[in-house]
C-alpha cells in the first residue's frame with residue numbers, strides 16, 4: 245500500500261474527527277498522560293488527545309500523513325510530536341508511555357507480534373493500551389480496511405501478543421463506522437482496552 249499516494253488529496257482520508265472507540269474511552273482518562281499514537285496517519289486521533297490536554301507523540305511511515313497531521317494540529321491550536329518512522333525499527337523504549345493508542349494499525353502478523361511486545365515493554369506499570377482494528381469478518385462488509393487476511397486481527401492474536409496486560413475490554417463487535425471516505429458503513433472490528441500489570 246502506497247500511503248503517501250492515498251493521503252495525497254486535500255481531504256483527510258479518514259476525516260478529522262477522532263475514532264469513536266478512542267473518544268468513548270479517552271473522555272474517561274483523568275490526568276494528563278504521555279501518549280503514543282502508532283500508525284497515526286493524518287493526525288485526527290493525536291490532535292483530539294492533545295486537545296484534551298495530553299502530551300501526545302505520534303509515529304507513522306507516511307511523510308504526507310505527517311504534514312497533514314501537523315497542519316490539523318496547528319489548526320486546532322495544539323501541538324503534537326510526530327515522528328516519521330517505520331514501526332519495524334521504532335524504539336518504544338522501556339516503561340515510558342502512560343498510554344499507547346493503536347487505531348487501524350494493520351501490520352503483517354510477524355511484525356504485529358514484535359510491535360506489540362515492544363508496546364508492552366514501553367508502557368509504564370498501570371499504563372493503558374487501546375486498540376481498534378478490523379477482523380477477517382470485515383472482508384464480507386467491504387467498507388474499509390485491508391483485503392489481505394494476514395493484515396486483519398482476531399481477538400486471540402491480540403491476547404497472545406501480550407502477557408502483562410489486564411484486559412478490561414477485549415471483544416469483537418460489528419458497528420457502523422463513518423470516518424472520512426476511507427471507512428464507511430457496517431464493519432467488523434475488535435476493540436481492546438487494558439492496563440499493564
Ligand SMILES: C[S@@+](CC[C@H](N)C(=O)[O-])C[C@H]1O[C@@H](n2cnc3c(N)ncnc32)[C@H](O)[C@@H]1O
Pocket residue numbers: 247258263282283284285286287288289303304305306309329330331332346347348349350351
Ligand atoms: C488505516 S491507516 C490508519 C491511520 C490512523 N490510525 C487513523 O485511524 O486515522 C494505517 C496507517 O498505518 C501506517 N503504517 C502502515 N505500516 C506502517 C509501518 N510499518 N510503520 C509505520 N506506519 C505504518 C500507514 O502509513 C497509515 O497511515
